[in-house]
Amino acid sequence: MIGRILLADDALHIRTIFSKILTNAGHFVKAIDNGDDFFQSVLDLKPDLAIVDLHMPGRELAENMALLRGCAKTKELPVIVITGSDDENELSEVLEAGATDVMLKPPNLNQLLNRVGAYIANARVQAMEQQLERERDSLFLTIARLADCREGDGAFQADRVLHCTELLCRSYEERIAPLPQLREICLAGTLYDVGKVAIPSSIVLKPGALNAQERELMETHCAAGAESLALGAESGLDSDVMELAVGIAESHHERWDGTGYPRGLKGPEIPLAARLISVVGVYDALTSERPYRKALSHEQAQKIILEGKGSQFDPEVVSAFETVAHRFPEIRQRFPH
Ligand SMILES: [Fe+2]
Structure with missing residues (x-):
């Protein structure tokens, strides 16, 4: 050559x-x-x-x-x-x-x-590999940013999730165990709520509590996201990231104690990537304004996550969160609404 x-x-x-x-x-x-x-x-x-x-x-x-x-x-x-x-x-x-x-x-x-x-x-x-990786990252982020637009999170929710997940994963590696797919988890995590695109705006943006029927429909966003991402994986998009993204989209509302949805998975049955993104996603949702409530403060959101240790969230993931949570607000400052 x-x-x-x-x-x-x-x-x-x-x-x-x-x-x-x-x-x-x-x-x-x-x-x-x-x-x-x-x-x-x-x-x-x-x-x-x-x-x-x-x-x-x-x-x-x-x-x-x-x-x-x-x-x-x-x-x-x-x-x-x-x-x-x-x-x-x-x-x-x-x-x-x-x-x-x-x-x-x-x-x-x-x-x-x-x-x-x-x-x-x-x-x-x-x-060439580095260029392909940059293009892959850019493609995933672009899809994630587009999917986030409707909820008023502007183009920045995906960026916040990406950076907060990276902080959380690095803390998890230091305190708990290595994450060989750290970069892929961060990237796949940006698409965790992509299935909401399939839910009508009248439900996603409803300025009040959902009724039972609406809630049931809303909960289908996990399966909708996983199915779309699985199709992407079949069509040849980066398979490592897509496989993680399917698991995250499908399982990010599962709870450590088995009372989550859609499948009621319990503890380690829930994919680790989904357990990590679950904490980041909840933190980001709580600290973001919604049609039906104001944004919570960092301290309020952190308290809710710590209270969910061992019930809603994997206790080890929450331990990793505790050591880096103080850095999450600076990420929101960099990527505001
Ligand atoms: Fe969700």
């Missing part, structure tokens, strides 16, 4: 030979001769790969690697370090500093070209 390469070496003959070989193989090469220019050249050229001499005049490799790995734009850049020294301690220091690979001078040229091609291909695949 062809790419852009930054070559940094103070030896003219190395720059000349490497540039010729890499250019003949179709790559674009920019060569520099000192460590001071390295980081800025990476920012300017946006290379797919850097090949760097271990010892050059100017800024040292370790310092350049720290700059690269500390910068969001350059932290993933593959860096092959070339060196004339086979001192094992020095080589392991180079890798510890963040280099991707080390090659001894003079490198076998076929091996160099093979490695360059492999790193560039890998970098392209990673960039």
Whole structure:
């Protein structure tokens, strides 16, 4: 695969030979001769790969690697370090500093070209995956924001749910157990109430208590959301997120003590993602204005959730909530009505 390469070496003959070989193989090469220019050249050229001499005049490799790995734009850049020294301690220091690979001078040229091609291909695949992930996140958030509009939560309920869920999940990981699908749970959680789109506005926006028939219809939003999301999963949308979203949409009104709906699931029968979103969703609903009531304060909403520990909510999730709840109001400030 062809790419852009930054070559940094103070030896003219190395720059000349490497540039010729890499250019003949179709790559674009920019060569520099000192460590001071390295980081800025990476920012300017946006290379797919850097090949760097271990010892050059100017800024040292370790310092350049720290700059690269500390910068969001350059932290993933593959860096092959070339060196004339086979001192094992020095080589392991180079890798510890963040280099991707080390090659001894003079490198076998076929091996160099093979490695360059492999790193560039890998970098392209990673960039494509990151782009797809960004597009996926954006698509989910857009659907969630649209679904939230009718209830007067503007375009921001999904953003609040996303960020509050992330805080809650990180706290859960610290106190209770790891969540390998943390990012996916946060994203899927934004669609927890998407089934309300299927419920008439006369019910969703009713400025008073629902009667028994209306309540029954309202409760079908769990199944409606789960069915729509399951169709999305079948049509090929990101399956991990969609599977979580189906479980969350279906089970976010279940209660830990088994008295929730639609299925009366109890305790760990309720998917963990739904138990997490249930706390975030209730907090967000309570602190939002509704046609039939004013918004509750943070303290009032927090009290209601703590009182539901072990009855409405998973006690471990509420424990995780207790340690981060004080940060929820700042998220509402960032994403108001
Ligand atoms: Fe709901």
